[in-house]
Amino acid sequence: MDRIVRLLITGATGFVGSNILRHFSAQGADVAVIVRDHSNTSKIDSEVPHFIYNGSYESIAHAVDSFAPTVVVHAASKVLRTHKAQDIRALLEANILFGTHMLEAMAQAKVKTLINFGTSWQHYHSEAYKPVCLYAATKQAFESMISYYCDAEGLGCITLMLSDTYGPNDPRDKLLQLLLNSWKTGEKLWLSPGDQITNFLHVRDLCNAVEVAIDRSLLSPGHQEQFSVRGSELLSLKSFVALIEEIIGNPLNIKLGGKPYRPREVMKPWMGEMLPNWRQKIGLREGLEEIFHDPNRT
Protein backbone atom coordinates (compact mmCIF):
# COMPACT_ATOMS: atom_id res chain seq x y z
CA MET A 1 0.00 0.00 0.00
CA ASP A 2 1.30 3.39 -0.97
CA ARG A 3 -0.24 5.35 1.88
CA ILE A 4 -0.39 5.17 5.62
CA VAL A 5 -3.89 4.25 6.57
CA ARG A 6 -5.75 3.35 9.71
CA LEU A 7 -8.08 0.48 9.03
CA LEU A 8 -11.20 -0.42 10.95
CA ILE A 9 -12.28 -3.94 9.97
CA THR A 10 -15.67 -5.60 10.49
CA GLY A 11 -16.16 -9.35 10.19
CA ALA A 12 -12.67 -10.10 11.48
CA THR A 13 -13.89 -13.27 13.19
CA GLY A 14 -14.87 -14.68 9.78
CA PHE A 15 -12.68 -16.29 7.12
CA VAL A 16 -12.34 -13.32 4.77
CA GLY A 17 -12.16 -10.69 7.52
CA SER A 18 -9.56 -12.58 9.57
CA ASN A 19 -7.33 -12.89 6.52
CA ILE A 20 -7.69 -9.19 5.79
CA LEU A 21 -6.81 -8.40 9.40
CA ARG A 22 -3.66 -10.59 9.27
CA HIS A 23 -2.67 -9.19 5.87
CA PHE A 24 -2.71 -5.56 6.97
CA SER A 25 -1.34 -6.27 10.45
CA ALA A 26 1.64 -8.02 8.83
CA GLN A 27 2.28 -4.87 6.83
CA GLY A 28 2.42 -2.83 10.00
CA ALA A 29 -0.78 -0.94 9.32
CA ASP A 30 -2.77 0.44 12.25
CA VAL A 31 -5.77 -1.82 12.46
CA ALA A 32 -8.72 -2.22 14.77
CA VAL A 33 -11.73 -4.46 14.59
CA ILE A 34 -15.37 -4.12 15.49
CA VAL A 35 -17.15 -7.38 16.23
CA ARG A 36 -20.69 -8.40 17.11
CA ASP A 37 -21.30 -8.85 20.83
CA HIS A 38 -21.95 -12.58 20.32
CA SER A 39 -18.79 -13.19 18.23
CA ASN A 40 -16.00 -15.49 19.34
CA THR A 41 -12.93 -13.27 19.34
CA SER A 42 -10.50 -15.87 20.70
CA LYS A 43 -8.60 -16.05 17.41
CA ILE A 44 -8.07 -12.30 17.13
CA ASP A 45 -4.64 -11.09 18.26
CA SER A 46 -5.22 -9.52 21.65
CA GLU A 47 -3.01 -6.58 20.71
CA VAL A 48 -5.48 -5.48 18.05
CA PRO A 49 -7.89 -2.93 19.52
CA HIS A 50 -11.35 -4.32 19.34
CA PHE A 51 -14.71 -2.68 19.71
CA ILE A 52 -18.13 -4.24 20.16
CA TYR A 53 -21.18 -3.68 17.98
CA ASN A 54 -24.21 -4.45 20.11
CA GLY A 55 -26.76 -3.53 17.43
CA SER A 56 -26.90 0.12 18.47
CA TYR A 57 -25.68 3.08 16.49
CA GLU A 58 -23.84 4.36 19.54
CA SER A 59 -21.62 1.29 19.73
CA ILE A 60 -20.38 1.83 16.18
CA ALA A 61 -20.04 5.58 16.62
CA HIS A 62 -17.89 4.88 19.67
CA ALA A 63 -15.56 2.64 17.64
CA VAL A 64 -15.27 5.09 14.76
CA ASP A 65 -14.77 8.10 17.02
CA SER A 66 -12.22 6.35 19.27
CA PHE A 67 -10.11 4.73 16.58
CA ALA A 68 -10.51 7.45 13.94
CA PRO A 69 -9.86 5.23 10.91
CA THR A 70 -9.06 6.53 7.46
CA VAL A 71 -10.65 3.47 5.87
CA VAL A 72 -13.32 1.00 6.95
CA VAL A 73 -13.22 -2.52 5.49
CA HIS A 74 -16.69 -3.97 5.99
CA ALA A 75 -16.21 -7.74 5.73
CA ALA A 76 -18.98 -8.65 8.17
CA SER A 77 -21.72 -10.57 6.44
CA LYS A 78 -24.32 -13.19 7.15
CA VAL A 79 -24.16 -15.63 4.24
CA LEU A 80 -27.09 -17.98 3.64
CA ARG A 81 -27.51 -19.79 0.33
CA THR A 82 -31.06 -20.67 1.36
CA HIS A 83 -32.94 -18.93 4.11
CA LYS A 84 -35.76 -19.80 6.43
CA ALA A 85 -38.45 -17.28 7.35
CA GLN A 86 -36.97 -17.05 10.84
CA ASP A 87 -33.59 -15.97 9.39
CA ILE A 88 -34.90 -12.79 7.79
CA ARG A 89 -34.46 -10.42 10.72
CA ALA A 90 -30.88 -11.57 11.40
CA LEU A 91 -30.05 -11.44 7.68
CA LEU A 92 -31.25 -7.85 7.36
CA GLU A 93 -29.64 -6.75 10.61
CA ALA A 94 -26.27 -8.22 9.61
CA ASN A 95 -26.26 -7.22 5.96
CA ILE A 96 -28.13 -3.91 5.90
CA LEU A 97 -28.53 -2.41 9.38
CA PHE A 98 -24.95 -3.01 10.61
CA GLY A 99 -23.51 -1.43 7.48
CA THR A 100 -25.93 1.51 7.53
CA HIS A 101 -25.01 2.23 11.14
CA MET A 102 -21.38 2.17 10.00
CA LEU A 103 -22.07 4.53 7.08
CA GLU A 104 -23.79 6.98 9.41
CA ALA A 105 -20.93 6.87 11.91
CA MET A 106 -18.44 7.40 9.07
CA ALA A 107 -20.44 10.36 7.77
CA GLN A 108 -20.55 11.99 11.18
CA ALA A 109 -16.82 11.40 11.78
CA LYS A 110 -15.88 12.44 8.22
CA VAL A 111 -14.33 9.06 7.42
CA LYS A 112 -14.48 8.96 3.66
CA THR A 113 -13.54 5.48 2.43
CA LEU A 114 -15.41 2.21 2.70
CA ILE A 115 -14.41 -1.10 1.17
CA ASN A 116 -17.46 -3.34 1.03
CA PHE A 117 -18.14 -6.87 -0.26
CA GLY A 118 -20.90 -8.06 -2.54
CA THR A 119 -21.59 -11.38 -4.18
CA SER A 120 -21.73 -12.61 -7.76
CA TRP A 121 -25.08 -14.08 -6.65
CA GLN A 122 -26.53 -10.58 -7.18
CA HIS A 123 -26.19 -11.39 -10.89
CA TYR A 124 -28.14 -14.60 -11.54
CA HIS A 125 -28.04 -15.43 -15.26
CA SER A 126 -25.48 -12.61 -15.51
CA GLU A 127 -28.19 -9.97 -15.28
CA ALA A 128 -27.51 -6.44 -14.03
CA TYR A 129 -29.47 -7.41 -10.93
CA LYS A 130 -31.25 -10.67 -10.29
CA PRO A 131 -30.59 -12.20 -6.89
CA VAL A 132 -29.96 -15.94 -6.62
CA CYS A 133 -31.11 -15.90 -3.01
CA LEU A 134 -32.38 -13.55 -0.32
CA TYR A 135 -28.85 -13.08 1.00
CA ALA A 136 -27.84 -11.66 -2.39
CA ALA A 137 -30.88 -9.35 -2.25
CA THR A 138 -29.71 -7.94 1.09
CA LYS A 139 -26.32 -7.17 -0.47
CA GLN A 140 -28.03 -5.27 -3.29
CA ALA A 141 -30.26 -3.49 -0.79
CA PHE A 142 -27.18 -2.29 1.08
CA GLU A 143 -25.83 -0.74 -2.14
CA SER A 144 -28.95 1.45 -2.17
CA MET A 145 -28.06 2.66 1.31
CA ILE A 146 -24.44 3.30 0.29
CA SER A 147 -25.68 5.47 -2.61
CA TYR A 148 -27.26 7.91 -0.19
CA TYR A 149 -24.06 8.38 1.82
CA CYS A 150 -21.91 8.72 -1.29
CA ASP A 151 -24.15 11.35 -2.81
CA ALA A 152 -25.21 13.27 0.29
CA GLU A 153 -22.09 12.91 2.45
CA GLY A 154 -19.28 12.59 -0.09
CA LEU A 155 -18.34 9.11 1.01
CA GLY A 156 -16.38 6.87 -1.36
CA CYS A 157 -17.13 3.16 -1.51
CA ILE A 158 -15.77 0.30 -3.56
CA THR A 159 -17.69 -2.95 -3.36
CA LEU A 160 -15.71 -6.04 -4.34
CA MET A 161 -18.07 -8.61 -5.81
CA LEU A 162 -16.91 -12.08 -4.84
CA SER A 163 -17.67 -15.53 -6.09
CA ASP A 164 -16.07 -18.41 -4.16
CA THR A 165 -13.05 -17.69 -2.03
CA TYR A 166 -10.77 -20.33 -0.54
CA GLY A 167 -7.57 -20.71 1.41
CA PRO A 168 -5.94 -22.48 4.34
CA ASN A 169 -7.80 -22.86 7.63
CA ASP A 170 -11.18 -22.13 6.17
CA PRO A 171 -13.82 -23.09 8.74
CA ARG A 172 -16.75 -22.57 6.37
CA ASP A 173 -18.91 -25.46 5.31
CA LYS A 174 -18.22 -25.13 1.59
CA LEU A 175 -17.43 -27.52 -1.27
CA LEU A 176 -13.67 -27.45 -0.78
CA GLN A 177 -13.97 -28.26 2.93
CA LEU A 178 -16.37 -31.08 2.15
CA LEU A 179 -13.89 -32.53 -0.37
CA LEU A 180 -11.01 -32.14 2.07
CA ASN A 181 -12.99 -33.82 4.79
CA SER A 182 -13.97 -36.68 2.51
CA TRP A 183 -10.31 -37.11 1.54
CA LYS A 184 -9.22 -37.23 5.19
CA THR A 185 -11.97 -39.52 6.44
CA GLY A 186 -12.76 -41.52 3.31
CA GLU A 187 -16.40 -40.68 3.88
CA LYS A 188 -18.54 -40.79 0.76
CA LEU A 189 -19.64 -37.43 -0.62
CA TRP A 190 -22.69 -37.04 -2.84
CA LEU A 191 -22.44 -34.19 -5.30
CA SER A 192 -24.59 -32.71 -8.06
CA PRO A 193 -23.86 -33.73 -11.69
CA GLY A 194 -21.08 -31.13 -11.62
CA ASP A 195 -21.46 -29.27 -14.89
CA GLN A 196 -21.73 -25.87 -13.19
CA ILE A 197 -18.70 -23.66 -13.83
CA THR A 198 -16.87 -22.81 -10.64
CA ASN A 199 -14.65 -19.90 -9.85
CA PHE A 200 -12.30 -19.84 -6.89
CA LEU A 201 -10.23 -16.96 -5.63
CA HIS A 202 -7.47 -17.47 -3.09
CA VAL A 203 -8.04 -15.34 -0.02
CA ARG A 204 -4.52 -13.85 -0.23
CA ASP A 205 -5.37 -12.61 -3.73
CA LEU A 206 -8.51 -11.11 -2.25
CA CYS A 207 -6.40 -9.32 0.38
CA ASN A 208 -4.31 -7.84 -2.42
CA ALA A 209 -7.50 -6.71 -4.10
CA VAL A 210 -8.57 -4.93 -0.92
CA GLU A 211 -5.25 -3.11 -0.92
CA VAL A 212 -5.68 -2.07 -4.55
CA ALA A 213 -9.24 -0.95 -3.85
CA ILE A 214 -8.14 1.18 -0.89
CA ASP A 215 -5.49 2.88 -3.01
CA ARG A 216 -8.01 3.51 -5.77
CA SER A 217 -10.59 4.98 -3.43
CA LEU A 218 -8.07 7.21 -1.62
CA LEU A 219 -6.67 8.51 -4.93
CA SER A 220 -10.09 9.30 -6.37
CA PRO A 221 -12.43 9.82 -3.45
CA GLY A 222 -16.19 10.21 -3.38
CA HIS A 223 -17.29 7.54 -5.85
CA GLN A 224 -19.49 4.49 -5.49
CA GLU A 225 -18.04 1.65 -7.56
CA GLN A 226 -18.45 -2.09 -7.85
CA PHE A 227 -15.88 -4.48 -9.26
CA SER A 228 -15.61 -8.20 -9.65
CA VAL A 229 -12.59 -9.90 -8.13
CA ARG A 230 -12.43 -13.49 -9.24
CA GLY A 231 -10.04 -16.22 -10.17
CA SER A 232 -8.91 -16.56 -13.76
CA GLU A 233 -9.60 -20.31 -13.99
CA LEU A 234 -13.12 -21.36 -14.91
CA LEU A 235 -13.51 -25.09 -14.36
CA SER A 236 -16.63 -27.17 -14.20
CA LEU A 237 -17.17 -28.64 -10.75
CA LYS A 238 -16.35 -32.03 -12.30
CA SER A 239 -13.00 -30.76 -13.58
CA PHE A 240 -12.31 -29.07 -10.27
CA VAL A 241 -12.73 -32.42 -8.52
CA ALA A 242 -10.51 -34.07 -11.15
CA LEU A 243 -7.81 -31.46 -10.51
CA ILE A 244 -7.85 -32.24 -6.80
CA GLU A 245 -7.66 -35.98 -7.53
CA GLU A 246 -4.64 -35.28 -9.72
CA ILE A 247 -2.97 -33.30 -6.92
CA ILE A 248 -3.54 -35.95 -4.27
CA GLY A 249 -2.81 -38.81 -6.68
CA ASN A 250 -5.93 -40.75 -5.78
CA PRO A 251 -9.60 -40.77 -6.62
CA LEU A 252 -11.89 -39.20 -4.03
CA ASN A 253 -14.82 -41.15 -2.66
CA ILE A 254 -17.46 -39.02 -4.33
CA LYS A 255 -20.57 -39.64 -6.37
CA LEU A 256 -21.14 -37.03 -9.07
CA GLY A 257 -24.84 -36.89 -9.88
CA GLY A 258 -25.60 -38.39 -6.49
CA LYS A 259 -27.82 -35.44 -5.73
CA PRO A 260 -29.61 -32.85 -7.86
CA TYR A 261 -28.49 -29.31 -8.49
CA ARG A 262 -29.64 -26.83 -5.88
CA PRO A 263 -32.67 -24.68 -6.69
CA ARG A 264 -31.47 -21.65 -8.68
CA GLU A 265 -28.06 -23.25 -9.19
CA VAL A 266 -25.65 -20.88 -10.92
CA MET A 267 -24.33 -22.77 -13.94
CA LYS A 268 -22.11 -20.02 -15.34
CA PRO A 269 -20.39 -17.40 -13.23
CA TRP A 270 -21.07 -13.69 -13.66
CA MET A 271 -18.19 -12.02 -15.50
CA GLY A 272 -18.49 -8.44 -14.27
CA GLU A 273 -15.90 -5.70 -14.71
CA MET A 274 -12.74 -6.64 -12.86
CA LEU A 275 -11.03 -4.37 -10.33
CA PRO A 276 -8.49 -2.33 -12.33
CA ASN A 277 -4.78 -2.73 -11.51
CA TRP A 278 -5.31 -6.03 -9.79
CA ARG A 279 -4.73 -9.57 -10.97
CA GLN A 280 -4.75 -13.02 -9.43
CA LYS A 281 -1.28 -14.22 -8.41
CA ILE A 282 -2.01 -17.62 -6.90
CA GLY A 283 -3.10 -20.11 -9.55
CA LEU A 284 -5.76 -22.61 -8.60
CA ARG A 285 -3.38 -25.61 -8.75
CA GLU A 286 -0.84 -23.83 -6.55
CA GLY A 287 -3.51 -22.82 -4.04
CA LEU A 288 -4.98 -26.31 -3.89
CA GLU A 289 -1.54 -27.94 -3.58
CA GLU A 290 -0.88 -25.82 -0.52
CA ILE A 291 -4.07 -27.07 1.05
CA PHE A 292 -3.95 -30.74 0.02
CA HIS A 293 -0.23 -31.21 0.65
CA ASP A 294 -0.48 -29.75 4.10
CA PRO A 295 -3.97 -30.79 5.15
CA ASN A 296 -3.32 -30.28 8.85
CA ARG A 297 -3.28 -26.57 8.20
CA THR A 298 -6.85 -26.57 7.01
Add this chain to the structure above:
Amino acid sequence: MDRIVRLLITGATGFVGSNILRHFSAQGADVAVIVRDHSNTSKIDSEVPHFIYNGSYESIAHAVDSFAPTVVVHAASKVLRTHKAQDIRALLEANILFGTHMLEAMAQAKVKTLINFGTSWQHYHSEAYKPVCLYAATKQAFESMISYYCDAEGLGCITLMLSDTYGPNDPRDKLLQLLLNSWKTGEKLWLSPGDQITNFLHVRDLCNAVEVAIDRSLLSPGHQEQFSVRGSELLSLKSFVALIEEIIGNPLNIKLGGKPYRPREVMKPWMGEMLPNWRQKIGLREGLEEIFHDPNRT
Protein backbone atom coordinates in the same frame (compact mmCIF):
# COMPACT_ATOMS: atom_id res chain seq x y z
CA MET B 1 -62.71 -3.15 -9.49
CA ASP B 2 -63.49 -5.91 -11.94
CA ARG B 3 -62.68 -8.82 -9.69
CA ILE B 4 -63.55 -9.99 -6.22
CA VAL B 5 -60.50 -9.63 -4.08
CA ARG B 6 -59.60 -10.02 -0.45
CA LEU B 7 -57.31 -7.20 0.58
CA LEU B 8 -54.88 -7.21 3.46
CA ILE B 9 -53.75 -3.64 4.12
CA THR B 10 -50.74 -2.44 6.09
CA GLY B 11 -50.35 1.13 7.27
CA ALA B 12 -54.10 1.55 7.77
CA THR B 13 -53.53 3.84 10.74
CA GLY B 14 -51.74 6.32 8.45
CA PHE B 15 -53.22 8.88 6.07
CA VAL B 16 -52.76 6.95 2.82
CA GLY B 17 -53.56 3.53 4.30
CA SER B 18 -56.70 4.70 6.11
CA ASN B 19 -58.03 6.20 2.89
CA ILE B 20 -57.31 2.98 1.02
CA LEU B 21 -59.08 1.00 3.72
CA ARG B 22 -62.17 3.26 3.53
CA HIS B 23 -62.15 3.21 -0.27
CA PHE B 24 -62.23 -0.56 -0.56
CA SER B 25 -64.53 -1.07 2.43
CA ALA B 26 -67.04 1.29 0.81
CA GLN B 27 -66.96 -0.92 -2.28
CA GLY B 28 -67.85 -3.93 -0.20
CA ALA B 29 -64.48 -5.60 -0.63
CA ASP B 30 -63.30 -8.05 2.03
CA VAL B 31 -60.57 -6.16 3.84
CA ALA B 32 -58.39 -6.77 6.85
CA VAL B 33 -55.55 -4.75 8.29
CA ILE B 34 -52.29 -5.58 9.97
CA VAL B 35 -50.94 -2.90 12.27
CA ARG B 36 -47.82 -2.44 14.38
CA ASP B 37 -48.24 -3.38 18.02
CA HIS B 38 -47.68 0.25 19.06
CA SER B 39 -50.18 1.73 16.58
CA ASN B 40 -53.26 3.63 17.65
CA THR B 41 -56.11 1.72 16.02
CA SER B 42 -58.94 3.78 17.52
CA LYS B 43 -59.89 5.19 14.11
CA ILE B 44 -60.14 1.83 12.39
CA ASP B 45 -63.68 0.49 12.04
CA SER B 46 -63.97 -2.21 14.68
CA GLU B 47 -65.70 -4.51 12.19
CA VAL B 48 -62.55 -4.71 10.07
CA PRO B 49 -60.50 -7.74 11.13
CA HIS B 50 -57.20 -6.56 12.41
CA PHE B 51 -53.98 -8.39 13.05
CA ILE B 52 -50.90 -7.27 14.94
CA TYR B 53 -47.34 -7.18 13.60
CA ASN B 54 -45.04 -7.36 16.59
CA GLY B 55 -41.82 -7.42 14.57
CA SER B 56 -41.78 -11.19 14.22
CA TYR B 57 -42.27 -13.19 11.07
CA GLU B 58 -44.80 -15.36 12.85
CA SER B 59 -47.14 -12.46 13.53
CA ILE B 60 -47.35 -11.64 9.82
CA ALA B 61 -47.62 -15.27 8.78
CA HIS B 62 -50.53 -15.60 11.19
CA ALA B 63 -52.34 -12.67 9.54
CA VAL B 64 -51.72 -13.93 6.01
CA ASP B 65 -52.67 -17.51 6.82
CA SER B 66 -55.79 -16.55 8.77
CA PHE B 67 -57.20 -13.97 6.37
CA ALA B 68 -55.96 -15.60 3.13
CA PRO B 69 -55.88 -12.40 1.07
CA THR B 70 -55.64 -12.36 -2.71
CA VAL B 71 -53.84 -9.02 -2.61
CA VAL B 72 -51.69 -7.23 -0.04
CA VAL B 73 -51.58 -3.42 -0.13
CA HIS B 74 -48.45 -2.41 1.76
CA ALA B 75 -49.03 1.21 2.73
CA ALA B 76 -47.06 1.06 5.98
CA SER B 77 -44.06 3.32 5.86
CA LYS B 78 -41.89 5.37 8.14
CA VAL B 79 -41.37 8.69 6.35
CA LEU B 80 -38.52 10.95 7.45
CA ARG B 81 -37.32 13.79 5.24
CA THR B 82 -34.22 14.07 7.42
CA HIS B 83 -33.06 11.37 9.78
CA LYS B 84 -31.03 11.22 12.94
CA ALA B 85 -28.56 8.40 13.58
CA GLN B 86 -30.90 7.02 16.21
CA ASP B 87 -33.71 6.70 13.63
CA ILE B 88 -31.87 4.23 11.43
CA ARG B 89 -32.99 1.01 13.08
CA ALA B 90 -36.66 2.03 13.13
CA LEU B 91 -36.44 3.26 9.54
CA LEU B 92 -35.01 -0.03 8.29
CA GLU B 93 -37.38 -2.14 10.38
CA ALA B 94 -40.43 -0.23 9.11
CA ASN B 95 -39.42 0.14 5.47
CA ILE B 96 -37.42 -3.04 4.75
CA LEU B 97 -37.91 -5.70 7.44
CA PHE B 98 -41.70 -5.39 7.79
CA GLY B 99 -42.15 -5.69 4.03
CA THR B 100 -39.70 -8.56 3.69
CA HIS B 101 -41.53 -10.47 6.42
CA MET B 102 -44.70 -9.82 4.44
CA LEU B 103 -43.14 -11.02 1.17
CA GLU B 104 -41.98 -14.22 2.84
CA ALA B 105 -45.42 -14.86 4.35
CA MET B 106 -47.02 -14.21 0.95
CA ALA B 107 -44.60 -16.63 -0.73
CA GLN B 108 -45.34 -19.36 1.78
CA ALA B 109 -49.10 -18.83 1.52
CA LYS B 110 -48.98 -18.48 -2.30
CA VAL B 111 -50.43 -14.96 -2.22
CA LYS B 112 -49.30 -13.55 -5.52
CA THR B 113 -50.05 -9.82 -5.63
CA LEU B 114 -48.47 -6.96 -3.71
CA ILE B 115 -49.20 -3.26 -4.19
CA ASN B 116 -46.33 -1.28 -2.70
CA PHE B 117 -45.50 2.42 -2.42
CA GLY B 118 -42.30 4.20 -3.29
CA THR B 119 -41.36 7.85 -3.39
CA SER B 120 -40.32 10.24 -6.12
CA TRP B 121 -37.48 11.06 -3.70
CA GLN B 122 -35.77 7.92 -5.03
CA HIS B 123 -35.13 10.01 -8.14
CA TYR B 124 -33.26 13.13 -7.07
CA HIS B 125 -32.38 15.21 -10.12
CA SER B 126 -34.62 12.82 -12.05
CA GLU B 127 -31.95 10.12 -12.04
CA ALA B 128 -32.76 6.42 -12.36
CA TYR B 129 -31.76 6.13 -8.73
CA LYS B 130 -30.42 8.86 -6.50
CA PRO B 131 -32.03 9.12 -3.10
CA VAL B 132 -32.89 12.54 -1.69
CA CYS B 133 -32.76 11.16 1.84
CA LEU B 134 -32.14 7.95 3.75
CA TYR B 135 -35.87 7.22 3.82
CA ALA B 136 -35.85 7.15 0.00
CA ALA B 137 -32.86 4.79 0.12
CA THR B 138 -34.81 2.34 2.29
CA LYS B 139 -37.61 2.36 -0.28
CA GLN B 140 -35.10 1.51 -3.03
CA ALA B 141 -33.54 -1.17 -0.82
CA PHE B 142 -36.93 -2.78 -0.40
CA GLU B 143 -37.30 -3.01 -4.19
CA SER B 144 -34.19 -5.22 -4.17
CA MET B 145 -35.91 -7.54 -1.72
CA ILE B 146 -39.09 -7.58 -3.84
CA SER B 147 -37.00 -8.65 -6.87
CA TYR B 148 -36.02 -11.87 -5.14
CA TYR B 149 -39.60 -12.85 -4.36
CA CYS B 150 -40.83 -11.95 -7.85
CA ASP B 151 -38.12 -13.98 -9.55
CA ALA B 152 -37.86 -16.92 -7.17
CA GLU B 153 -41.44 -17.20 -5.94
CA GLY B 154 -43.48 -15.88 -8.86
CA LEU B 155 -44.85 -12.96 -6.90
CA GLY B 156 -46.21 -9.92 -8.75
CA CYS B 157 -45.63 -6.44 -7.37
CA ILE B 158 -46.54 -2.98 -8.56
CA THR B 159 -44.91 -0.11 -6.71
CA LEU B 160 -46.71 3.22 -7.03
CA MET B 161 -44.16 6.02 -6.78
CA LEU B 162 -45.70 8.97 -5.00
CA SER B 163 -44.83 12.60 -4.68
CA ASP B 164 -47.03 14.68 -2.36
CA THR B 165 -50.47 13.40 -1.53
CA TYR B 166 -53.20 15.46 0.13
CA GLY B 167 -56.82 15.27 1.13
CA PRO B 168 -59.25 15.96 3.94
CA ASN B 169 -58.38 15.06 7.51
CA ASP B 170 -54.68 14.73 6.87
CA PRO B 171 -52.90 14.58 10.22
CA ARG B 172 -49.42 14.79 8.71
CA ASP B 173 -47.18 17.74 9.37
CA LYS B 174 -46.82 18.81 5.73
CA LEU B 175 -46.95 22.08 3.81
CA LEU B 176 -50.69 22.03 3.21
CA GLN B 177 -51.44 21.44 6.89
CA LEU B 178 -49.05 24.24 7.85
CA LEU B 179 -50.84 26.60 5.46
CA LEU B 180 -54.24 25.51 6.71
CA ASN B 181 -53.14 26.01 10.29
CA SER B 182 -51.72 29.44 9.52
CA TRP B 183 -55.01 30.38 7.84
CA LYS B 184 -57.06 29.24 10.85
CA THR B 185 -54.86 30.79 13.52
CA GLY B 186 -53.36 33.72 11.65
CA GLU B 187 -49.97 32.56 12.87
CA LYS B 188 -47.09 33.67 10.67
CA LEU B 189 -45.49 30.95 8.55
CA TRP B 190 -41.95 31.22 7.24
CA LEU B 191 -41.39 29.45 3.94
CA SER B 192 -38.50 28.96 1.53
CA PRO B 193 -38.27 31.24 -1.55
CA GLY B 194 -40.83 28.94 -3.16
CA ASP B 195 -39.48 28.33 -6.65
CA GLN B 196 -39.53 24.56 -6.28
CA ILE B 197 -42.14 22.87 -8.44
CA THR B 198 -44.72 21.04 -6.38
CA ASN B 199 -46.93 18.15 -7.31
CA PHE B 200 -49.98 17.18 -5.32
CA LEU B 201 -52.19 14.15 -5.78
CA HIS B 202 -55.54 13.85 -4.07
CA VAL B 203 -55.72 10.75 -1.92
CA ARG B 204 -58.97 9.63 -3.59
CA ASP B 205 -57.15 9.67 -6.93
CA LEU B 206 -54.46 7.58 -5.27
CA CYS B 207 -57.09 5.08 -4.14
CA ASN B 208 -58.28 4.80 -7.73
CA ALA B 209 -54.68 4.18 -8.78
CA VAL B 210 -54.43 1.33 -6.27
CA GLU B 211 -57.56 -0.20 -7.82
CA VAL B 212 -56.09 0.10 -11.32
CA ALA B 213 -52.81 -1.39 -10.13
CA ILE B 214 -54.56 -4.36 -8.53
CA ASP B 215 -56.45 -5.06 -11.76
CA ARG B 216 -53.25 -4.80 -13.76
CA SER B 217 -51.34 -7.13 -11.50
CA LEU B 218 -54.12 -9.73 -11.37
CA LEU B 219 -54.50 -9.69 -15.16
CA SER B 220 -50.80 -10.10 -15.78
CA PRO B 221 -49.29 -11.73 -12.73
CA GLY B 222 -45.69 -12.31 -11.80
CA HIS B 223 -44.10 -8.99 -12.76
CA GLN B 224 -42.24 -6.38 -10.76
CA GLU B 225 -43.21 -2.93 -12.00
CA GLN B 226 -42.93 0.64 -10.82
CA PHE B 227 -45.14 3.50 -11.94
CA SER B 228 -45.47 7.12 -11.04
CA VAL B 229 -48.87 8.32 -9.88
CA ARG B 230 -48.91 12.07 -9.64
CA GLY B 231 -51.08 15.08 -10.14
CA SER B 232 -51.22 16.72 -13.56
CA GLU B 233 -50.69 20.28 -12.23
CA LEU B 234 -47.12 21.40 -11.75
CA LEU B 235 -47.07 24.66 -9.80
CA SER B 236 -44.21 26.38 -8.08
CA LEU B 237 -44.70 26.49 -4.34
CA LYS B 238 -45.23 30.25 -4.73
CA SER B 239 -48.05 29.71 -7.24
CA PHE B 240 -49.52 26.97 -5.05
CA VAL B 241 -49.75 29.45 -2.20
CA ALA B 242 -51.27 32.04 -4.55
CA LEU B 243 -53.90 29.51 -5.64
CA ILE B 244 -54.89 28.93 -2.03
CA GLU B 245 -55.07 32.68 -1.39
CA GLU B 246 -57.36 32.96 -4.43
CA ILE B 247 -59.60 30.19 -3.07
CA ILE B 248 -59.91 31.70 0.39
CA GLY B 249 -60.11 35.26 -0.97
CA ASN B 250 -57.45 36.60 1.39
CA PRO B 251 -53.68 36.73 1.66
CA LEU B 252 -52.12 34.22 4.02
CA ASN B 253 -49.76 35.41 6.73
CA ILE B 254 -46.67 33.86 5.20
CA LYS B 255 -43.15 35.01 4.44
CA LEU B 256 -41.76 33.51 1.22
CA GLY B 257 -37.98 33.49 1.46
CA GLY B 258 -38.24 33.64 5.23
CA LYS B 259 -36.16 30.52 5.46
CA PRO B 260 -33.73 28.77 3.11
CA TYR B 261 -34.47 25.75 0.99
CA ARG B 262 -33.92 22.45 2.77
CA PRO B 263 -30.69 20.58 2.09
CA ARG B 264 -31.16 18.51 -1.08
CA GLU B 265 -34.39 20.37 -1.89
CA VAL B 266 -36.12 18.89 -4.94
CA MET B 267 -36.67 21.81 -7.34
CA LYS B 268 -38.28 19.83 -10.17
CA PRO B 269 -40.36 16.72 -9.68
CA TRP B 270 -39.42 13.39 -11.20
CA MET B 271 -41.59 12.64 -14.22
CA GLY B 272 -41.47 8.85 -14.32
CA GLU B 273 -43.69 6.57 -16.38
CA MET B 274 -47.28 6.94 -15.23
CA LEU B 275 -49.51 4.03 -14.24
CA PRO B 276 -51.31 2.97 -17.44
CA ASN B 277 -55.10 3.23 -17.57
CA TRP B 278 -55.24 5.69 -14.72
CA ARG B 279 -55.66 9.43 -14.66
CA GLN B 280 -56.23 12.09 -12.05
CA LYS B 281 -59.89 13.03 -11.66
CA ILE B 282 -59.75 15.64 -8.90
CA GLY B 283 -58.14 18.85 -10.09
CA LEU B 284 -55.95 20.70 -7.63
CA ARG B 285 -58.34 23.68 -7.35
CA GLU B 286 -61.29 21.37 -6.70
CA GLY B 287 -59.35 19.39 -4.09
CA LEU B 288 -58.16 22.53 -2.32
CA GLU B 289 -61.61 24.11 -2.40
CA GLU B 290 -62.99 21.07 -0.59
CA ILE B 291 -60.37 21.52 2.12
CA PHE B 292 -60.41 25.30 2.48
CA HIS B 293 -64.19 25.71 2.20
CA ASP B 294 -64.80 23.12 4.86
CA PRO B 295 -61.77 23.54 7.10
CA ASN B 296 -63.36 21.78 10.05
CA ARG B 297 -63.04 18.54 8.18
CA THR B 298 -59.28 18.81 8.05
